[in-house]
Amino acid sequence: MTEYDSALPATIPVGQGVSMTFLRDHAHLSRVHIEKGVLEEFQVPAHWHEEHDELFRVIEGRLEVRLGPETKFCTAADGEICIPKGIVHSLRVVMGEECIFEERTDPMDDGKELFFRNALAGGKQVRHFFQAMLIMYHGDTRPALPLHSKWLEKTLVSVIGYYVAPFLGYKLAVPSLK
Numbered sequence: 616m617t618e619y620d621s622a623l624p625a626t627i628p629v630g631q632g633v634s635m636t637f638l639r640d641h642a643h644l645s646r647v648h649i650e651k652g653v654l655e656e657f658q659v660p661a662h663w664h665e666e667h668d669e670l671f672r673v674i675e676g677r678l679e680v681r682l683g684p685e686t687k688f689c690t691a692a693d694g695e696i697c698i699p700k701g702i703v704h705s706l707r708v709v710m711g712e713e714c715i716f717e718e719r720t721d722p723m724d725d726g727k728e729l730f731f732r733n734a735l736a737g738g739k740q741v742r743h744f745f746q747a748m749l750i751m752y753h754g755d756t757r758p759a760l761p762l763h764s765k766w767l768e769k770t771l772v773s774v775i776g777y778y779v780a781p782f783l784g785y786k787l788a789v790p791s792l793k
Contacts, residue, residue, distance in 0.1 A: 620791070620792060620793060623732070623789070623792065625637055625639075627731075627732065627735055627738070628738040629647070629657075629735050629738065629739070629740070630653075630655060630657075630738065630739055630740075631653065631654070631655065632649065632650035632652065632653035632654075633647070633648070633649050633650070633653060633657055634647070634648050635647050635648075635731060635735065636648070637728050637731075638717070642719065643670075643671075643672070643717035643718060643719040644717075644718060644719045644720065644723065644727050644728060645717065645718055645719075645727070645728065645731060646674070646715065646716070646717045647714075647715070647716055647717075647718075648714075648715045649676075649708045649712075649713060649714045649715075650713055651711065651712065651713035652711055653710065653711065654710065654711075655710065656707065656708070656709070656710045657707070657708040657714075658705065658706065658707040658708070659705055659706040659707075660705055660758070660759075661681065661703050661704070661705040661758070661759035662703070662704070662705070662751075662756050662757060662758055662759055663700070663701055663702060663703045663704065663756075663757050663759060663765075663768075664698075664700050664701070664720075664755050664756060664757070665700060665701070665755055665757060665769070666700065666755040667700055667720040667721060667722060667724070667727075667755060668697055668698060668699050668700050668720065668721045669697075669698040669700075669704070669718060669719075669720055669721075670695050670696065670697050670698070670718065670719050670720070670721060671695070671696055671698075671716055671717060671718035671719075672691070672693075672694060672695045672696065672716065672717055672718075673689050673690050673691050673693065673714070673715070673716045674691060674715040674716060674717060675691065675713060675714065675715040676690070676708070676712055676713050676714035676715060677689065677690045677708075677709070677712065677714065678690075678706055678707070678708060678714055678716050679706070679707040679708070679709065680696065680704065680705075680706055681703075681704055681705040681706075681707075682696075682698060682702060682704050683702055683703060683704070697721075701765070703759040703763060705759075725792050726753075726754055726755060727754070727755075728792060729753070729754060729789060729791070729792055730750060730753070730754030730755070730756060732788070732789040732792075733750045733753070733754070733787050733788050733789050734747075734750050734754075736788035736789065737788070744775075745775065745779065745780040745783055745785050746780065746785050748771070748772055748775035748776040748779075748780055749775075749776045749780035749781065749785050749786075749787065750776075750787065751772045751776055752772050752773060752775075752776025752777050752780075753776070753787060756772075757769055757772055758771070758772070
């Protein structure tokens with residue numbers, strides 16, 4: 616079991632009416648709660664993972680999931696959904712609707728929590744390109760570019776995230792969970 620920094624809160628804000636809770640010692644890693652009436656659309660842009668499968672389940676409401684070329688709404692009745700590594704996917708909650716979903720990775724590791732803590736530092740999604748590439752490099756996430764060339768996407772994240780962003784002074788907000 617990992618020793619966690621006690622200063623890291625279990626729940627972090629993601630925006631107005633949106634929060635993420637880290638579920639340590641639970642079958643799932645995180646729970647995202649989008650409250651009813653949130654005036655901004657919650658979405659996770661198209662991306663893929665090189666090292667892990669991603670599994671999630673909707674607890675309440677509905678979640679629009681793009682998995683490869685197909686898009687569908689998932690609800691609690693769908694049970695756990697597996698997104699195999701390497702498959703482009705995105706998530707979206709319809710503005711104004713309440714939704715609660717949980718996710719985990721297979722294999723399970725702390726890297727996903729570290730990724731989320733960095734991507735959501737300051738209570739909102741990172742929007743700066745160099746910071747995003749640094750976070751993606753350290754957290755098994757690759758953007759899905761319009762022509763979707765895995766080689767190009769991996770190279771972009773590696774060069775910008777490993778070399779350029781640190782050279783320009785960008786750092787991870789949370790370098791470790793310990």
